[in-house]
Amino acid sequence: MLIDIALDAMGSDKAPEPEIRGAILACRSLNVRVHLVGPEPMLRPRLTSALGFIGARLPIEIVHAEEHIGMDEKAAHAVRTKRNSSMRIGLRLVKEKAAAGFFTAGNTGAGMxxxxxxxxxxxxxxxxxxxxxxPTLSGSPCVLLDVGANVDCKPQNLEQFAIMGELYARSVLRVPRPRVGILSVGEEDGKGNDLTREATELFKRLPINFIGNVEGRDIYSGNADVIVCDGFVGNVALKTSEGMSRLVREMLKASLTQTVTAQVGALLSRRAFNAFRRRLDPSEYGGAPLLGVRGVCIIGHGSSNDRAIMNGIRVASEFAQARINERLEREFSTRPTGHPDGPATHLPIQ
Amino acid sequence: MLIDIALDAMGSDKAPEPEIRGAILACRSLNVRVHLVGPEPMLRPRLTSALGFIGARLPIEIVHAEEHIGMDEKAAHAVRTKRNSSMRIGLRLVKEKAAAGFFTAGNTGAGMxxxxxxxxxxxxxxxxxxxxxxPTLSGSPCVLLDVGANVDCKPQNLEQFAIMGELYARSVLRVPRPRVGILSVGEEDGKGNDLTREATELFKRLPINFIGNVEGRDIYSGNADVIVCDGFVGNVALKTSEGMSRLVREMLKASLTQTVTAQVGALLSRRAFNAFRRRLDPSEYGGAPLLGVRGVCIIGHGSSNDRAIMNGIRVASEFAQARINERLEREFSTRPTGHPDGPATHLPIQ
Structure with missing residues (x-):
């Protein structure tokens, strides 16, 4: 049986080409049916020609959406005004169970x-x-959340992030007993700010393998499988890494071309950097899941190429198969209530 | 005239050798007299032999301190109990005006x-x-503060950091009109958490070149000369960078050795990485100043080598010459008062 995945055809910076080719790659290598969501008059001829070129009949369907949200649009305004965006129509397929998951390489804020x-x-x-x-030095992946700019979090928010991240690592990434840490400024117990100290107390009571505070460098050390932080800190960590990675690459490229002759150096560095990019590039990891919504939603990088789109579709189908939402729902419904700021949804009706 | 600098002889991981050799390097190339603070019976023969070896008479004096604070000691406890530590005695020289500045490559928390x-x-x-x-892509440096773990800051703290960072960039790094940004999660004005939004309003009223929000990647982009954040976020950004840099180096090393034959690859990468390290290594930048105390205090990395120690001494003497504390004192004393949480030190006596 094929797994139905809705794909925002208008998400990436170079949409819809990477989406069309990524959908074809996915259908040829994975057990999926792709619902390509976007303007049909524009997508139909491109899809036909791409399919004709490889001479294949593949389970790809076009779902018409006349609008789409641009990368630079302000999320809140775009979501409010564009009622027929490819994102909204794609996610509606998930809500109506016509698709088991959704992937977009578009505007992250608007997608969320x-x-x-x-x-x-x-x-x-x-x-x-x-x-x-x-990616980490040890080779095993590390889940960092939240990076979606949930700023000014309460300890209960971090607690929920921990539960969701742990289940993600366990059920999708197949880490048997994920080590969960709180991102802080020192490893000792008392180190941190008010938020992390209070969250630590909540984490200690959770049925997870909580390893206490970890530091920024542990995002890449492999010392933790799941690292929890508020969305402000997570965003800074992620974007600082992006900037650092770019700086290091530029500097090393310059060093290499100085070390040997310019031509040999350029050739070597091109080869090395391509190999390197394949290992580090987040697009190989297939995009970031939005955890805690009723349905599978994976958000990829705007620079996604064919392969990154295919990986996004793969991750969406893995999430759907792992039934992570059903498991999260069960997890949260069986938790004891009584958190001072949490919703009291499970209290018996008086 | 020589500038007197107090040097913690027992700071670095391999102390006192890098300190002794760094002091010698500094005295040979800079206009300084170094007060080497540490256990005299241990330092004297080593200094004599090092000086004898180069056959020089240099302005290096030993100031006896019988204790020192180790890298793994808890800062608060060590500072309280070790009343004759090399750090405390070195800083006392600054307080008593026997030295114009202090440098240590020791325990950062204890130094602060x-x-x-x-x-x-x-x-x-x-x-x-x-x-x-x-270091940045543009080649010009960027001052990031606070990275000293001042967690749970108020907007007024960030405002003070901005004033201090701006003066540092202007008077020591010689940036004519430093662009000052707040580290946040998006570039638009409303983006950020409660702290950054409130601080933005205070920054707008300062007589500085405030450029608004910047993102994590701007730490390395060269788009800002000074980036202000609370110490929690700054620490995470710095340590995330450390971790990322290590990961990138390891991965590129692996890529390089795969690309060409193992021996050539290893040789090339060794050369490239040495050149690279010289550009990126924070020790070349000479350590981190603690801004806002009455006196010059520069803190370097524990892994400091001779050259890094010399650079730390250089930065301490530059700070002393720039008279940054006098200028900060003037800056703060002429500022309008009335910040809700700030000290009201400048109100006229009733």
């Missing part, structure tokens, strides 16, 4: 806002969180 | 705590801040 609006949060989840998988 | 205690904060400064200079 649309998913929250169309799918709504799972019971017990106050704020859905965006999780990214980081 | 000792400096705050011995030197105390400048009037108008609620919390001294540790500033680091980051």
């Amino acid at each position: 806002a649309t998913a929250k609006m169309v799918l709504s949060a799972l019971p017990g989840v106050d704020r859905p969180a965006l999780a990214v998988v980081m | 705590a000792t400096a705050k205690m011995v030197l105390s904060a400048l009037p108008g400064v609620d919390r001294p801040a540790l500033a680091v200079v980051m």
